[in-house]
Amino acid sequence: VTDSVSAATVLVVLAAIAVAGYLPARLFTSSLSLPERLGWGMASGLTLLALASVGLMAVGLVPGPKKLGAALLLVAAGSLLIRKRPATREARQMRRPSPATVGIALLAFAGVLFFAVQATAGPMWVTDHLAIWGLKAKTIFVTASIPDRLFHDPALEWSNPAYPLLVPLSLSSLAAAVCGWDGRSLALLYPFWQLATVSVVSGFVGRRADPLAGALAGLLCAWCLPLYAPPNLGTAEIPMAFSMTLVSTAFLDLLERDCVETRIRLCLAATLAAATKAEGTLFVLLLLATVVARRHFFARTLASVAAACLALPVLSHALALQLLRGSVPGRSTEWSLLEPGRWVELAERLGRVAVRLFHVEVPGGALALLALAIFLAVTRRSFADALLHPIGLLVVAYAFAAALSRFDPVWQVASAFARITLTLFPVAALILGGRMAATFSAPADAPGELAPS
Amino acid sequence: LALRRLVTALSLALLLGSFLTKPGAVGIEERLERRDRILEFDPRYRSFLVAVERGTPREATVVLVTPPGRPYLYIGAYVLAPRRVLEEDAAVRGGYLAVYGRDPLGMPGAIEIPGGFLLRQ
Numbered sequence: 001v002t003d004s005v006s007a008a009t010v011l012v013v014l015a016a017i018a019v020a021g022y023l024p025a026r027l028f029t030s031s032l033s034l035p036e037r038l039g040w041g042m043a044s045g046l047t048l049l050a051l052a053s054v055g056l057m058a059v060g061l062v063p064g065p066k067k068l069g070a071a072l073l074l075v076a077a078g079s080l081l082i083r084k085r086p087a088t089r090e091a092r093q094m095r096r097p098s099p100a101t102v103g104i105a106l107l108a109f110a111g112v113l114f115f116a117v118q119a120t121a122g123p124m125w126v127t128d129h130l131a132i133w134g135l136k137a138k139t140i141f142v143t144a145s146i147p148d149r150l151f152h153d154p155a156l157e158w159s160n161p162a163y164p165l166l167v168p169l170s171l172s173s174l175a176a177a178v179c180g181w182d183g184r185s186l187a188l189l190y191p192f193w194q195l196a197t198v199s200v201v202s203g204f205v206g207r208r209a210d211p212l213a214g215a216l217a218g219l220l221c222a223w224c225l226p227l228y229a230p231p232n233l234g235t236a237e238i239p240m241a242f243s244m245t246l247v248s249t250a251f252l253d254l255l256e257r258d259c260v261e262t263r264i265r266l267c268l269a270a271t272l273a274a275a276t277k278a279e280g281t282l283f284v285l286l287l288l289a290t291v292v293a294r295r296h297f298f299a300r301t302l303a304s305v306a307a308a309c310l311a312l313p314v315l316s317h318a319l320a321l322q323l324l325r326g327s328v329p330g331r332s333t334e335w336s337l338l339e340p341g342r343w344v345e346l347a348e349r350l351g352r353v354a355v356r357l358f359h360v361e362v363p364g365g366a367l368a369l370l371a372l373a374i375f376l377a378v379t380r381r382s383f384a385d386a387l388l389h390p391i392g393l394l395v396v397a398y399a400f401a402a403a404l405s406r407f408d409p410v411w412q413v414a415s416a417f418a419r420i421t422l423t424l425f426p427v428a429a430l431i432l433g434g435r436m437a438a439t440f441s442a443p444a445d446a447p448g449e450l451a452p453s
Numbered sequence: 454l455a456l457r458r459l460v461t462a463l464s465l466a467l468l469l470g471s472f473l474t475k476p477g478a479v480g481i482e483e484r485l486e487r488r489d490r491i492l493e494f495d496p497r498y499r500s501f502l503v504a505v506e507r508g509t510p511r512e513a514t515v516v517l518v519t520p521p522g523r524p525y526l527y528i529g530a531y532v533l534a535p536r537r538v539l540e541e542d543a544a545v546r547g548g549y550l551a552v553y554g555r556d557p558l559g560m561p562g563a564i565e566i567p568g569g570f571l572l573r574q
Contacts (some may be wrong), residue, residue, distance in 0.1 A: 371468035
């Protein structure tokens with residue numbers, strides 16, 4: 001049924017992808033900490049692999065390890081010819097981690113190893129993998145093309161043809177790089193994404209706030225077992241969490257200091273988020289709305305730059321998809337519910353969604369929600385609080401989207417709400433890390449840092 | 454301030470504890486158990502799909518006739534990819550009919566395979 005590829009082969013290839021991505025990523029990450037640079041290197045490597053795969057298929061070649069390796073080597077070698085910016089003073093002055101920080105980081109790494117063991121316990125099996133992401137990825141890998149029928153065949157309507165292609169392309173290009181489709185070994189891509197996410201979260205909080213708080217934020221992120229769980233292997237949730245983390249950190253960096261590097265990072269991260277899933281596009285648009293709504297807090301140029309770095313990648317990605325596949329109607333949203341004639345029906349559906357949320361979903365996560373509420377109530381505000389409104393609005397948008405579903409809204413909430421909301425946890429970990437640092441390192445009479453001004 | 458820090462630390466411990474004590478739909482032991490869940494609801498379906506895969510070219514269209522339930526279709530489409538897999542009620546010419554769980558009963562042109570039969574239409 002599938003090829004046999006050893007997990008060791010996939011691990012070696014993933015390590016090579018990370019190295020190949022690290023070299024070009026150095027060009028726009030000189031002000032970042034080492035863990036962040038590693039995370040960006042992983043993101044760059046995977047993106048380059050997917051792009052190389054698409055490029056080879058576009059000229060009629062079959063992507064394979066030699067061709068993909070050569071393409072990545074070419075980009076990595078080319079990036080060495082470009083003069084790298086010297087590390088910024090901020091990056092040079094980063095403190096050496098304390099033994100406690102190193103210990104916590106090791107515990108976080110144990111969380112990644114734990115998930116990696118689970119990932120290889122069996123082939124990816126969840127329905128969304130079989131019917132959507134894995135089906136598309138396997139079809140692309142086996143045919144060495146992106147067949148038009150993935151978008152326009154009525155027989156595949158249930159595979160959500162309108163979804164973006166980054167996840168299927170990541171899986172198919174990895175399969176091409178290891179010369180086989182093995183659902184057990186390919187699942188290692190997911191702990192790889194987890195490791196990248198944890199690296200970016202801990203590195204970012206460590207750089208912008210405090211290394212110990214960064215390590216703790218990374219620990220919380222790595223051991224978020226409901227997110228890094230077997231039912232999410234093979235789906236878009238874990239890569240979605242990663243791209244949202246990249247967007248969030250780049251966004252907060254741009255608000256702090258507008259420079260070419262931060263602009264590049266925000267553009268790249270916004271593109272990745274849009275290319276992963278519609279929720280990524282929505283998140284980017286909510287960040288954009290935050291900038292527009294609070295533009296009087298920012299310098300005029302900064303607000304315009306941030307808006308452009310968020311909007312242009314989303315528009316470019318939408319245009320590229322339109323050119324690739326033409327118009328593909330979404331199958332899951334009943335937009336006509338927004339028409340005035342159906343508002344009563346919409347209100348009734350919203351009521352059913354609210355009842356389900358407060359009777360099942362909220363009690364199901366009561367302990368975690370209680371902990372978060374206490375944490376937010378007692379800790380000091382930090383620079384990362386700029387993300388609070390966007391993620392809060394995103395959760396509300398998920399509930400509203402369930403009410404707009406073409407399917408039963410209660411079924412929609414039951415099947416997806418908790419799963420997609422959990423993808424926001426690494427972004428929430430940035431806020432937790434920022435607040436931890438503000439609370440534990442501030443003097444007793446400090447008022448706490450206010451959100452960006 | 455000390456109380457604030459204590460409550461902060463406790464709330465973080467509570468959050469981490471909530472992850473560890475309620476890790477989603479499955480428990481720790483089950484997470485680490487090595488097994489193939491794709492076809493465990495009907496293990497015979499695997500040998501049937503393997504036979505269909507071997508008996509049809511990659512570019513073929515295959516109409517799958519299975520017991521009711523979307524898992525049969527989704528798993529069939531995934532395992533047989535990149536073949537075009539259609540549901541039972543689809544009318545197709547020039548493709549294959551793969552029937553699971555039934556005997557060919559002398560149907561002309563049908564090839565018996567493990568778990569069912571395959572017929573070129």
